[in-house]
Amino acid sequence: MLGAILLVLIGSADLARSGISSTLGRVVAIVIAWLAVILLATLGLGIAVWWVAIPVLLAVAWLATTTTSIDRRTAPGIVPAVGVLLSLLAFLVWDRTSLGMSGFIVDWHAGVVSAVISSLSLAALAVAVGVTLFAVESANLVVRAALRPATAASKPVIMPGSRSPWWKRTAAPALAVADLRGGRLIGPVERVLIIALTLAGALPIVAGLIAAKGIVRFPEISNDGAGGSKAEYFLVGSLVSWAIAVAGAGLIWITVAG
Structure with a gap:
């Protein structure tokens, strides 16, 4: 359950960071969303506050080391995604908070009318929500970090005499990379579809979806210059995006099975 809470916290925060322009609005939205998640976890599921504090601290670390800005990257690069x-994986091994839960969400689940919802555990439902939220915007950050490896041009900019901590330092603009139009919108839809279709066992449709993406992108990639940046951008970005979707589907399946 702690893994689901972590994904919900990160996913909701990144949606707020990408969808709200003002800094104050972002902070307010994140605080409200996180308070709601904490209250649902503690009062609705009966999870102790000190357990909930673990994913909250990890989510804070994610916010401190990532950025939703399209043309900038932070110094840690792909490290935050590896940390998540x-x-x-650690939560899968030793987290036992889903055992013996009690609260109004547990009571609702026990009396729910829908046979589909009642057949799934609360942990599986929570993981499904968390994976979906992460796949929408947070996965874009992971893909973007994979497409922009650390280089001398993307090291943090430290002004002379600056004593600001490393997590507040802003990275220099990332190196220019050929941008395939619509990728930021296509990626979330594609990942959610792959997760849903994989869980439904429709693997041939998943293969067709992946093939269709390559066909649609082929004219744009075939017109690429000698550098081949668009082809590399497409391949790396697509592979990372698909890996996140498959991993998310796998996490949901493991939670449902076990």
Whole structure:
């Protein structure tokens, strides 16, 4: 359950960061969303506050080391995504908070009319929500970090005499990369479809979806210059995006099965 809470916290925060222009509005939206998640976890599921504090601290670390800005990157690069992955694996091994839960959400689940919802555990439902939220915007940050490896041109800019901590330093603009139009919108839809179709066992449709994307992008890639930046951009970005979707589907399946 802690893994689901972590994904919900990160996913909701990144949606607020990408969808709200003002800094104050972002902070207010994130605080409200996180308070709602904490209250639902503690009062609705009966999880102790000190357990909920673990994913909250990890989500804060994610916010401190990532950015939703399209043309900038932070110094840690892909490290925050690796940290989230390791955290999820650790939660799968030793997290037992889903056992013996009690609260109004547990009571609602026990009396729910829908046979589909009642057949799934609360942990599986929470993981599904968390994976979906992460796949919408947070996965875009991971893909963007993978497409922009650390270089001398993207190291943090430190003004002379600056004593600001490393997590507040702003990275220099990322190196120019050929941008395939619509990728930021296509990616979330594609990932959600792959997750849903994979869980439904429609693997041939997933293969067709992946093939269709390559066909649609082929004219744009075939017109690429000698550098081949668009082809590399498409391949790396697509592979990372698909890997996130498959991993998300796998996490949901493991939670449902076990």
